[in-house]
Structures are given as structure tokens and as C-alpha cells.
Amino acid sequence: MHKIILAVRYFLKRRITHFAVLAVALCVFIVVVVMTVMTGLVSDFKQNNHNFVGDCVVGTESLVGFAYYEDFVNILEEQKDFIEAVSPVIKSYALVNVINTENNTGTGLEILGIDPVKHSRVTSFANTIHYHKGDVSKTFVPSYDPNLVGCVLGIERAFERDLNGNYFYHFTAPRTGYSISCFPLTARGALSQAGTGLVRTKTFYFSDTSHSGLARVDFSLVYLPFEQTQQLCGMDGPTKRVSAIHIKFKPNIKLQTGCEKVAVLWQKFKQEKADEKQAYLLDTVTVQSWKNYRRASIAPMENEQTELIVMFAFVGITNVFIVLVVFYMIISHKSKDIGILKSIGVSNADIMVLFSGFAFLIGLLGSGIGLFAGRLFLMKINRIEDWLFERFNWQLYDRTIYTIGDIPNRVEFKVLAIIAISAIVACLAGALVPSWQAARQKPLNTLQVNQL
């Protein structure tokens, strides 16, 4: 009992402990705020990638694509126990020119040929469009002329943003024509047309815009109707080809399990088609989860997060040193008390427990204050940023550059618990050596007159 009472009294009476608490609170506050924002950004980014791709992709990076996809789509659609929906897509690159515009130099963009209904069952495409939200089947039907063939432009390509990051949507879709040119390829990868007809060009009209929340996608992707894209890319021959099949699993299916099942189906399918004329195209096809498929985009962000965690580990080590120094100072002032306690029979272990309890209190209160302040700050972070922008024209993220709406401030209680426990452990670690030295002190040395 004396350990608890003395730990609490030391904690309340020694002013230097207030500095230790403040140091711990500050460290916890910084870690909570930065980790929440960073974790939020990474988590949003991953979610947006998942929304964009679906759960699993059977596809190739080759611009030629792969054949016999319809057969495999049929096989997949029969797997009603674990597959919810599938969407074949054509992915390629094209030269895009705005029609009837002066100074038109053409822009190289990525094109994605989709069936909007099928693709919306697999991905969140329907939620990303603006003008056809209610009826995704008419995505490629321009509202101003239903007889024209429409295209969906990435939001960054279609509209501009204000400084707050809000897009200037037109009330109705503007009538803009785009001339889109592709190099159609044969199944062997050669240009399918020769001479002046080397390039295949089609005209599409702006029908909608897609806001995926992924900067690269929103800036450089144009969605086109599936069949037209197939023609543009030369994949519409007697044996039709696609670039990929996007798959969505049933809600209760684990990602890895679903992907493994699809991979087994694909291997079987590949063997069955081994004797077909364009079977060689199947060799470049891989079955990947959305995480692997978007690895090139996600990995740098995850690396940043890891680097941040490492940096905060250093903050934690600094915390340990602060507590260590504070405890050395406290214990050097309390050596007489240690001698007194030992003279009345208090054991070395009890002395250690006493000072560890003291450290625990510092960690507990420091992390409590840090968590509370961090939570409060995060709740108001967007309002604070708005105020700073209105007052000083300053933003944490330039909304004209980053596709971020609000700063992520969703607090994960698991993360908070980890931070609080780490702070307490850091305090205990910092107090360990001084406590151990205190416990080892000989009472005689501390109670001598010349020690006073």
C-alpha cells in the first residue's frame, strides 16, 4: 500500500513530473494526430483502389489482351457460391483530341472499355459518375443527344476545382466531342492495319465524368463503351479479346480464398484451351487480388506509412530518454527516502515497484491528456484548416493538386489503444534503469550525514 501512496504523492508533489507528463502528452498528441491522418489517407486510398478494381482481376498487361474470355466469363458466372459479378474490360492507350477546338495538340490518355452495368456490379463505378447516377445503363448516352456515343472522362480531365477542392460541375453535361485514336493490334502484337489506315479513330461525346478519388485515374482515364473500345483496339476479330476480367466475390468470401479459387479455375481453363489457336495469349494472364493488381500505386503509400511509424518509434525512444532523465533527477533527490524505506524493511523489489508505479502514473496521465487533446484536435482539424485557409490562405494539402476532400480524422480506437500502451511501456522502460539503481542503493550510503 505504501508503494501506491508514495507513488501518487511523488507524482503530485514533484513539479518535474509535470514536465514528464507534458512531454509524454505531447508525444502522444503528435503520434495520434499524424498517425490518424496518415492512416486515414492510406486507408481511403486503399478503399478507393478496391472500389476502382473490384476484388480480383484476371488479366494481362499486354496491349494485345487475351482471347476466349467469354468462355471464362461463363465459367465464372456459374460459380454462384463465391462469385457475385464479373466484368470484362479493355484497357489501352489512345490519342484524344477535343473536336472543334483551336490549339488542339492531342493528349495521350488511358482508355478503359466497360459495360457500365456489369462494371458497376463489380466496382463502385456507378458511385463515381455524376450525371447518370440514377441510371448507370445510360452512362454512355449523352443527355443532350441520345443518338451519339458517349464517353466518361476522369473528373480532373473534365472540370476544374476551386481552392477548397470543390469541382465546378455544369448543370447539364456540356456538349463536347472527342476524337479518340488507337493503334489496333493483331493477336500477335503487330499493327492490324497498314498504310494510311494505321490508326483507328472514333468520335465520342462527353456524357459523364467519373470521380474515383485516385489522382492518376481521375486525371488520365477515359471510360468508353465496351464494344467500341474493342473495335478501336483491334480486339474485335473472329476471336474477341479483352485485357482483363474484374471479379467481385460474395460478401462472405475471404479475398485470398476467392483469388485462389479463381486461380484454380483459370489453370483448368488454360489447360482446356491449350490446343486453341490463340492459346499462347493465355500465358501472360495472371490472377491477382485487387491489392496485388494495384500494388504499384499502394506500395509507395504503405512505404510512407512504414517510414512514419519508424520515425515515431524514434519519438517513442526520445520519450523513453525524457522519462529516464526525469527519473534520474527524481531518484537522485529521493535517495534519502530510499534509505529510510529500506531501514524500515522495504525490499528492493518494492522500491522498484514504487518507482515503476510512479512511471506508470506519468505514462497513464500523459497518454490520457495526449489522447484527449489529439482526439479533440482531430475532431476540429477540418474546421481549423478551413479557418487557416480563410484567414491566412494556408492549406495542409493543396486541393488543386491533391484529390483529397476533408483531412481524414476517423480515430481508430485500436490505434489509440496501441499508442497509449506504447507510451506507458516507454515510461516504464525509461524508469527501469533508474528504479533498478534506486533499489540497489545501500541504505547506509543514503542515510549518512554527508549524503544529506
Place this chain on the structure above:
Amino acid sequence: MISDYMSKDDFILKAEGLYKSYRMGAAEVRVLKGVDLAVKKGEFVAIVGASGSGKSTLLHILGALDKPDKGAVKFESRDLSRHSGSELNRFRNKMVGFVFQFYHLLDELSVLENVFLPVMAGKSVVGWFACRRWAKRRARDLLEQLGLSERTKHKPYQLSGGERQRVAIGRALMNEPRLLLADEPTGNLDSATGNGILDVLEKLNRTGQTIVMVTHDERIAQRAERIVTLVDGKIED
């Protein structure tokens, strides 16, 4: 455990051939050079000697705060050197009470808490809750006997030197120890206050308390029942 310490003869404490030396830089200072001392139950013994004669060292060894290089200390016929660390802690908690020249009270605790601290230190949390009422009552009784009943809630730094030393005596007596060891208990007090402390010790001795007191002052030593002089690390006959 207290029964383990039951006496087999009249001597509560026996020191036999105690040697102790300290290292001061390269030199070795031999403080005790074969001290023999026996203290009977209920005795009030004063150990006198010049500064540096080894009085305090001897007292600390008798109270198991230090260990001799050679020789043995027997408390109620049991050799302290054979005690384990936890047994020595229990010995210091239950069997002896220390009174130091500089009082050595804990500033963070009130007078009452300082007095009942040894009981608290000797018990687990559950054990303390079981006996806390008794402990607080005994601490109040002791403080009343020592004339400090009005000072129970004060902090040590709010008391005079004499009052602090009386609190220290109260703390030393809290667990009803068989032996009270006092190291220059009046050394930091004026003579009137010092006499007051000696009156308290005499009174305790009259109730049967065994006391060993260290002092450099012959006049103070006269208040004890028996005086032992330490000269050059040995007891002078």
C-alpha cells in the same frame, strides 16, 4: 515468524568479533577491529566514542543495515548473517526500530502516515486494509504519548527539530520492536529539546524497551544504564 526470534538466554543482542573496513581511494580504513558487545533485554546501552571511532558503523551492523567483514551479530541467539534478504527486511521491519540524528522522515507523508509507515510497509494491500484501523489508532496513541496529538496532519517540514525526532521515535516504535537503535538522536537538537528526547527514551526503557544509543557526548551517555566506549575500533574495558 516472530516466534523464531524467541530468546534462549537473557541477551537480546550479541556482537562477536566484528571487523569492518572501508575503502577510501587507494587506502583501506579499518573502522571496527574486533568488537564484542552483548546487550541484555530491557537494557539501555550508550555507545560513546570520538568522531570516526566507528560508533555509527557498529550501530548499522547491529541493525542489519550493513554487514561486517568478519564476526557475527546474533539477535535472540540467531545469527543475522544466516538470514536471507527477505528475512533481513522482515527483521528491520519487525524487530528493530531506528532513530536517526537527522530524523529521516518522508516529506510527502503526514506525521500520522510517517508513524504508521512501518506497518504499511510490512503488509500486503489486503493485509493493510485488514489492520489499517488498528495501525492508525496505535499511531495516534503513540503520537499522543509523545505529545504530538495536535500535529497528526502536519507535514514533517512544518515541525520543529524536537517534534520531528519524536515523530521518528513514534515510527521506530510502531511495530513494537524488541530493540530500539538510536544514532545520535539528540545530535541535531538544542540541549533542552535533546533532554526532552532523552526523557522519552528513558521512559520507554522503564517500560522494558531495549535501547542502544550512539552518542559522542559523555553527558548524554550518562542518561543510559550502561556506557560502552569505542576507541580505535575496539570496545574499551
